Amino acid sequence: MQNILKRPMFRKGGLTQRSNYEVGGPTSEDVLRQYEFLKEALPQQKDDRVFRYLSRAGNQLGQKPQGGTTALQRIINAASGDPLEQLYAETDERRKYDQGLQSLALERAIGEFDRARKMEDDERLRQNKMSDELETYRKKLEIEEQFGGADDNRTANQIDFEYVKQDLEDRGMSPYNEDGTLSEDFKRSFYFYKTGKEITDEVNESFAMANISGDKRQMEAAIANNQMQRIKQFHYDRALQAGMDIATVDVYDPQSGLDNYVLYIAEDGAQLGGKNIPGAAYVMKVGDDTRYYDINFQEIMTDGLIPPAE
Numbered sequence: 001m002q003n004i005l006k007r008p009m010f011r012k013g014g015l016t017q018r019s020n021y022e023v024g025g026p027t028s029e030d031v032l033r034q035y036e037f038l039k040e041a042l043p044q045q046k047d048d049r050v051f052r053y054l055s056r057a058g059n060q061l062g063q064k065p066q067g068g069t070t071a072l073q074r075i076i077n078a079a080s081g082d083p084l085e086q087l088y089a090e091t092d093e094r095r096k097y098d099q100g101l102q103s104l105a106l107e108r109a110i111g112e113f114d115r116a117r118k119m120e121d122d123e124r125l126r127q128n129k130m131s132d133e134l135e136t137y138r139k140k141l142e143i144e145e146q147f148g149g150a151d152d153n154r155t156a157n158q159i160d161f162e163y164v165k166q167d168l169e170d171r172g173m174s175p176y177n178e179d180g181t182l183s184e185d186f187k188r189s190f191y192f193y194k195t196g197k198e199i200t201d202e203v204n205e206s207f208a209m210a211n212i213s214g215d216k217r218q219m220e221a222a223i224a225n226n227q228m229q230r231i232k233q234f235h236y237d238r239a240l241q242a243g244m245d246i247a248t249v250d251v252y253d254p255q256s257g258l259d260n261y262v263l264y265i266a267e268d269g270a271q272l273g274g275k276n277i278p279g280a281a282y283v284m285k286v287g288d289d290t291r292y293y294d295i296n297f298q299e300i301m302t303d304g305l306i307p308p309a310e
Contacts, residue, residue, distance in 0.1 A: 026109035035105035184279025242297035258285040
């Protein structure tokens, strides 16, 4: 293992934090973790080489005449030769097995690194695409508002954009920053609205093709429950891909208490001391610490949001 960890990718300055997979490679801790896992998972032969060596040497001393003038010389002679050669052979065999484990641990660490980097790249591309689309829709809407574009020509995404924009304004929140870019609150609301709409549409389609029994109220309750479960599962899977350590997912209610390691979906934003936290999309309590995250599961620092008590 020491030889593997001396390779260039594991030298000081050649590694990156696990939260950033753009450059570098798996850390030495990653390889060691895989190595320890393999040692636990794979059957390990008991290391009784010394016991067998002494047993063979003892048998040779008792069964075969040994040259030498003293007892110590006879013992030394009995312990050399074939018993010692077999000890060397067994040691080489164990060393080769351990080297194989080290190589496998490195391969597994690299594979895990590549999978995590691919998930991060895919998520970054998806977020960039969404940001580009939102900016395009915003510019189109400005042109249509300026030149009186017809509503009949609006795309579904433009309609969604306007709906979320109006909803934010109705709640006293701005969809734009001072520099004219889309606000974090808008990005959060648009993201939750679009993903929620897609999931509910999928559930409605699947229920429409199924043979559901019960009256109208029972059917509506079943559909609503399935929609909520699918939405929670969607955010649970995204959180795991982002490396979050969570137990389950629930909907955020600023009036209710928080349970530890429950990821709360804050579709309408999160509050701290009665104040909205810009861009907060998720809330999670860890011990006595309450943490807030944006739609990309980047933690939002809340220092200074609430003035100190006088």
